[in-house]
Amino acid sequence: MAAEVGKPAMVVGIDDSEHSFYALQWTLRRFFSVADSTFKLVVVHSKPSPASVVGLAGPGAADVLPFVESDLKKIALLVIEKAKDVCSAFLVGDIQYELVEGDPRNALCEAVEKHQAEILVVGSHGYGVIKRVVLGSVSDHCAHHAQCTVMIVKKPKQKH
Amino acid sequence: MEESKEPVATECREKMTVVVAVDESEGSLYALSWALDNLFPAAVGGAPNKPQPLGRLVLVHAQQPLQHLIMHPVGPAAYATSSVIDSVKKAQDQNSRDVVERAKGICRRRLVEAEAVIVIGDPKETICQAAEQMQTDLLVVGSRGLSKIRRAILGSVSDYCAHHANCPVLIVKPPKGGH
Numbered sequence: 001m002a003a004e005v006g007k008p009a010m011v012v013g014i015d016d017s018e019h020s021f022y023a024l025q026w027t028l029r030r031f032f033s034v035a036d037s038t039f040k041l042v043v044v045h046s047k048p049s050p051a052s053v054v055g056l057a058g059p060g061a062a063d064v065l066p067f068v069e070s071d072l073k074k075i076a077l078l079v080i081e082k083a084k085d086v087c088s089a090f091l092v093g094d095i096q097y098e099l100v101e102g103d104p105r106n107a108l109c110e111a112v113e114k115h116q117a118e119i120l121v122v123g124s125h126g127y128g129v130i131k132r133v134v135l136g137s138v139s140d141h142c143a144h145h146a147q148c149t150v151m152i153v154k155k156p157k158q159k160h
Numbered sequence: 161m162e163e164s165k166e167p168v169a170t171e172c173r174e175k176m177t178v179v180v181a182v183d184e185s186e187g188s189l190y191a192l193s194w195a196l197d198n199l200f201p202a203a204v205g206g207a208p209n210k211p212q213p214l215g216r217l218v219l220v221h222a223q224q225p226l227q228h229l230i231m232h233p234v235g236p237a238a239y240a241t242s243s244v245i246d247s248v249k250k251a252q253d254q255n256s257r258d259v260v261e262r263a264k265g266i267c268r269r270r271l272v273e274a275e276a277v278i279v280i281g282d283p284k285e286t287i288c289q290a291a292e293q294m295q296t297d298l299l300v301v302g303s304r305g306l307s308k309i310r311r312a313i314l315g316s317v318s319d320y321c322a323h324h325a326n327c328p329v330l331i332v333k334p335p336k337g338g339h
Binding site: 008026030038039118119134135139140143144145146147148149150151152153154156 | 176194198201297298313314318319322323324325326327328329330331332333
């Protein structure tokens with residue numbers, strides 16, 4: 001009965017926030033710290049498009065966009081590099097890194113479709129941690145709309 | 161051999177306390193089955209060197225408090241007599257026991273040991289409180305409970321837990337093509 005069935009995919013969505021790297025490490029510790037993990041790991045980072053980041057209108061906007069775009073690209077590559085670093089400390093056999101563009105909410109749901117993921121993992125907050133918001137907009141969106149099981153990993157508050 | 165950082169795999173996987181919220185809904189029982197299959201893979205078949213049990217599994221069932229039912233009297237009674245209260249409480253207790261037994265049965269069939277806890281109160285809050293008290297590593301909930309509203313993509317309890325539980329939350333969606 002040992003059929004060569006592919007392992008189900010676990011998609012972990014990351015951005016450059018501490019919360020999402022905490023989520024990545026937590027997931028690696030809990031699910032990928034033994035050699036034969038049940039899942040194959042897909043790490044997805046969505047780079048926002050420059051137009052969505054720059055709120056300008058008017059004649060100056062077009063000039064700024066290329067600079068914003070190259071900055072965003074740099075940040076995105078750093079995020080992927082950092083993720084690779086974090087994962088290298090764990091024995092993850094089957095791991096893919098994906099850099100996509102666009103709103104993370106849609107990008108993550110699409111990644112789930114693409115990989116037919118069994119589970120999507122997100123941190124609880126991303127950019128802009130506003131005190132009163134107890135769950136970030138991306139994690140909230142995924143909790144509602146992702147087709148597969150969603151795991152929201154929360155970073156414990158520092159009590160001391 | 162390099163002296164770079166040792167892979168973590170040489171240690172045993174840390175034991176997790178996983179709390180699964182169960183009620184009468186199919187969604188929560190599916191969530192339990194999903195959790196058992198993916199978080200507590202059984203050592204069935206050959207493989208003598210499979211890792212030990214992943215951790216502690218606790219089933220939590222929230223029983224609605226009595227006031228919730230007494231406020232909506234059925235029939236001509238203007239107030240609840242003590243015998244009505246008693247029989248309602250008995251029925252509720254029995255219902256809770258049935259839910260827990262069914263959940264335990266699912267665990268047993270997959271050879272997983274589970275503890276069970278019945279808490280009384282509003283499900284959203286009591287489940288989060290119970291999870292906190294038990295030093296939970298992961299709280300597992302179904303996505304939609306007894307609500308028959310098709311348009312509700314996320315039930316109130318799972319939504320509340322996603323926002324307010326202070327531990328990681330796993331929301332299990334029903335299988336595609338399911339109803």
